[in-house]
Amino acid sequence: AQSVSQHNHHVILSEAASLELGCNYSYGGTVNLFWYVQYPGQHLQLLLKYFSGDPLVKGIKGFEAEFIKSKFSFNLRKPSVQWSDTAEYFCAVTALGNTDKLIFGTGTRLQVFP
């Protein structure tokens, strides 16, 4: 079965700093990868997703993620964060043969200070 690791549990940045959140998955076959965001007091919403094709995926609000198959990674990036990016970020994966289960990582809490 697939699993997801997010090693950054809590990240604190100042506005305009660059962001990179790590995500690694364990599954040897084809995967679909997702990043979800949960703003304070709100429900989860999709930031971006990767199924196939260009490994650099662009999402909403200036976020992007790069799929590196050899490293089993799908890191989330943003060149310049804003205070409004303060939220919890979750990486998630479905695997070929197990495509009806979306498995989430433990999440990374991002705090951005003005």
Add this chain to the structure above:
Amino acid sequence: NAGVTQTPKFQVLKTGQSMTLQCAQDMNHEYMSWYRQDPGMGLRLIHYSVGAGITDQGEVPNGYNVSRSTTEDFPLRLLSAAPSQTSVYFCASSAGGRYLGGELFFGEGSRLTVL
């Protein structure tokens, strides 16, 4: 647009009590699921359904039951509540069916405390 609606939003139970968390979606989605969110553990899949009459277990199904008699509704039943079931529960739906290629739409969550 209602989307995914969960009730109740807050609930306090005593150990051993039973209850049902309700989930309804108005998007005609085939796929529905229940997650629990605990600090430091992210979201863990409890049960899911790829269509009316079909349910399956996720990562942490013990202590929970589900049924899917209609496309719209997917209730989660706690048979005999335990303090370990204190959590925030999220219902989510997707148009993807068994192939979960689409976006999951989440409800606002139900915060359950078991004393």
